[in-house]
Amino acid sequence: MPDTTSLSTSSTESLPTNPVATPTLPTLPPAVKRKYDEIRESFPTNGRSKKKRAKRSPNAQRTAAERLDSVARYFVRAVHTFKNISSVMQDAAEHRWGSPAPDEPSNEVRMPASERARQQANIAAFDAMFTVAPDLLEVVKHFFLECSSCPDNWNHLTSSMHASATSARTSDTGGLKNCLHYVLPNPAQHVMHPPVATTDPKSVRGLAHPILRYLIxxxxxxxxxxxLVFPTINSAVEAVGTPDDGPNEFLDRIVNGNVEIKNDALPSFLWAEGAYNPENFDKGLLRGEFPLRVLRHIWTGPRSAINGLDKGIPAVCNARLHNKYTVDEYMIANAVVQARGMLSTRDWAPRDGAFDNEKLFDQIVKLFSKKDDAWVIETLAWQVFGDYEAPAVDDPEETAEPSPADDILAQRAARQAAAASSAAAMASGS
Incomplete structure (x- = not known):
């Protein structure tokens, strides 16, 4: 999908000041009219929500309302975990179907580049969201165009999609909350010590926990x-970092609550255990079993999280619901943020104290910005669904703000340049 995190903008853009004009409503073809009616009939009436439909066979044909609900759930899992879907719908609809004002100075205002970038990112997110149901675009268009005569329908549409997206994220977060065994190298052999019970408050996680602190x-x-030592079922290890390790000032600060986690480094759980190399950040990066298990949990179900997909894609799972069988960077970024939330002392939120979860999401996406890079291709192919075909898209412009992702990309480029230079020197000397 188009990158919604790195967008090239000029300092200012000219935009119309007058309200978006609404064209004459076209007559809907019968097939589109049927979908429109199915969606409209799902809206609440007289302030009362419609009764939930009974569960049906996974192979039963879904109504347009059910498919639109699926589109919204797909959005939060595979487009952008933090964007407001109502804002995305509004910006994209105005861009696609609004009537621009005449190009005259009296109708122009100056918009900050940051706001223009936000709108462009929302438009790209909208386009990506409807790749799973392009036939519903004509229906959405009709709801938008009828705003002048019936704004309630558009409001119901966007609010119901917002509710569905939120429900999907809440469902994923709730299902993962009590799956901390995903962090163990071998859940059949290793144990969490001290254990975290399902009834324990989240305050026992994060830096307060002697194992989870290492991963976060x-x-x-x-x-x-x-x-870090992962206790085994038969071991006598009672804690990580025992007194035998000697005094540790940094550990004392953690125990006393005097350490604050910021976005100056990516969480260590993103690397495979034992693979981290400051001279080669790419080694083992996004090859950790923990985020992979979270990705599988979300897309192919808890039963596949640890043991993989030896028996193929389950008949009922989000991969089949969304017809999504290859992994991309947005799915990985969502899984990473969900994984970090499992370790955290706080419930789901864009920020966790000084740590910005949305920035973490954007940094993970940024790591995949060079689609023809060997690390990108290999990492995506390693993930849950198998082989990956990189789409032909333009490389996004890098942002000026330094981040761990920038450091990794710079190191990767320097290594590739050095290899190319060495190859050229060898060729010229032969």
Whole structure:
């Protein structure tokens, strides 16, 4: 899908000041009219919500309302975890179907580049969202165009999609909350110590937990702690970082609540255990079993999270619901943010204290910005659904703000340049 996080903008753009004009409503073809009616009939009446439909066979044909609900759920899982879907719908509809004002100075205002970038990102997100149901675009268009005569229908449409997106995220978060065994190298052999019960408050997680603190910290800080030891079922290990390791000032600060996690490093759980190399950030990056298990949990179900897909894609799962059988960077970024939320002391939110979860999402997406890069191709192919075919899209412009993703990309480019230079020197000397 188009990248919604790195967009080229000029300092200002000219936009019309007058309200969007509404063209004459076209007559809908019968097939589109049927979908329109199915969606409209799902809206609440007299302030009362419609009764929920009874569960049907997965192979039963879904109504347009059910498919639109699926589109909204797809949005939060595979387009953008944090964007407001109502805002996305509004910006994209005005861009696609609004009537622009005459190009005259009296009708122009100056819009900040940041606002223009936000609108462009929303338009790209809208386009990506409806790739799974392009036939519903004509229906959505009709709801938008009738705003002048019936604004309630458009409001019901966007609010119901917002509710569906929120419900999907809440469902995923709730299902993952009590799956901390996903962090263990081998859940059949290793144990969480101290254990985290399903009834325990989230305050026992995060830096307060002697194992989870290792995974949520970035590697520069994690290396300041004694080595992580995962207790086994038969071991006598009672804690990670025992007194035998000697005094540790950084650990004392953690225990006393004097360490704050920021976005200056990616969480260490993104790397395969034992693979982190500050001289080669790419080694083992996004090859950790924990985020992969979270990705599988969301898309192919909890039963596949640890054991994989030896028996193929389950008959009932989100991959089949959304007809999504290849992994992309947005799905991975969502899984990473969900994984970090499992470790955190806080419930789902864009921010976790000083840590910005939305920035983490954007940084993960940014790592995949060079579609022809070997690391990108190999990493996507390693993920849950198998082989990946990189789409032919333009590389997004890098943002100026430094981040861990920038450091990784710079190191990757330097390594590739050095290899090319060495190959050229060898060729010229032969």
């Amino acid at each position: 910290l970035g590697w520069p800080d994690r290396l300041r702690l004694p080595p």
